[in-house]
Amino acid sequence: MTAYTVVIPTLVRDSLADCLGALAAAKGPKPAGIVLVDDRSDPEPCPLEHPLSVLGDLRERTTVLRGGGRGPAAARNAGLRAAAAPWVAFLDDDVQVGPHWGEQLAEDLADATPDTAGVQGVPTVPLPDGRRPTDWERATAGLARARWITADMAYRAEALKQVGGFDERLRHVFREDTDLALRLLDAGWRIRQGRRTSRHPVPPADRWASLRAERGNADDALMRRLHGPGWQHRAFAPRGRIRAHVATTAAGLAAGTLAAAGHRRAATAAALGWALGTGELAWARIAPGPRTRQEVTTLLATSVLIPPAATWYRLNGTWRHRHAAPWQEVAP
Numbered sequence: 001m002t003a004y005t006v007v008i009p010t011l012v013r014d015s016l017a018d019c020l021g022a023l024a025a026a027k028g029p030k031p032a033g034i035v036l037v038d039d040r041s042d043p044e045p046c047p048l049e050h051p052l053s054v055l056g057d058l059r060e061r062t063t064v065l066r067g068g069g070r071g072p073a074a075a076r077n078a079g080l081r082a083a084a085a086p087w088v089a090f091l092d093d094d095v096q097v098g099p100h101w102g103e104q105l106a107e108d109l110a111d112a113t114p115d116t117a118g119v120q121g122v123p124t125v126p127l128p129d130g131r132r133p134t135d136w137e138r139a140t141a142g143l144a145r146a147r148w149i150t151a152d153m154a155y156r157a158e159a160l161k162q163v164g165g166f167d168e169r170l171r172h173v174f175r176e177d178t179d180l181a182l183r184l185l186d187a188g189w190r191i192r193q194g195r196r197t198s199r200h201p202v203p204p205a206d207r208w209a210s211l212r213a214e215r216g217n218a219d220d221a222l223m224r225r226l227h228g229p230g231w232q233h234r235a236f237a238p239r240g241r242i243r244a245h246v247a248t249t250a251a252g253l254a255a256g257t258l259a260a261a262g263h264r265r266a267a268t269a270a271a272l273g274w275a276l277g278t279g280e281l282a283w284a285r286i287a288p289g290p291r292t293r294q295e296v297t298t299l300l301a302t303s304v305l306i307p308p309a310a311t312w313y314r315l316n317g318t319w320r321h322r323h324a325a326p327w328q329e330v331a332p
Helices: 015-025 049-061 072-082 101-110 135-145 157-163 176-186 209-227 242-260 264-286 293-320
Strands: 004-010 033-038 062-066 087-091 116-124 152-156 190-199
Touching (some): 062 072, 101 116, 116 135, 116 176, 157 176
Parallel strands (some): 004 087, 033 062, 116 190
């Protein structure tokens, strides 16, 4: 059996105890070590005492590091540096591995050819029965179809160190795994789909979660800078709605500017364009969902705010990363 270390970056959410409990209960070879990277910027004293209690005998193999709130990429690099095994299995702290995950991981690693850098797990996202999923639930369900996500990904430590690990400039849970995979493929490695399974429940979210997710547009700007305009095609990633968001935002700004200048007819036309763009976005999000009062009001409010937020983050990211060079190495 090939030895492996499990690395889990965490904000010490309630889901962490379930994650560790499932890992401890999984049948098959146990990890040589578990590295928990507490990535809160200001951790409380002894915050991990309760989650660690579910590990049983594995607790003696567990190391806790402080990430300092620098984001999941930096947290995973910290875990990588602390891992001694030839393979590193990355898990998110809201993932629950399957009952036979250890056995399945052993098979995945045994089948890995020498040029295989990583073997991805098969996550499932349980959705509610008896009603249509909300906008947030549908967004989370997309993880089950995503390529190369580190929610459950085993990587060869040698391969990660060769390409410098995760790019720590990608500070959100969004593109850091895609960027790493593209660099590994460019270096001649392969990444394949494994057979092990895990469960990724929909995390709780407030009504502004979709708005905060627009911060990923800044990361997309860095991805374009590093991997070129065709990176989304290579990564099998949807293009998103950034062009429509920019057009809607421009129409709204034009309406305000023209109205202030006294050009009422042109301002009305621009305002109509803004309303059509905002309304189309809102309906595209509302129509597939349960259409409850709370869901509809949330989506209406965020659909007004998302286009300017997405545009701002994209412009900010494009300017901030305009001279970005390829990521070089795991920071010491």
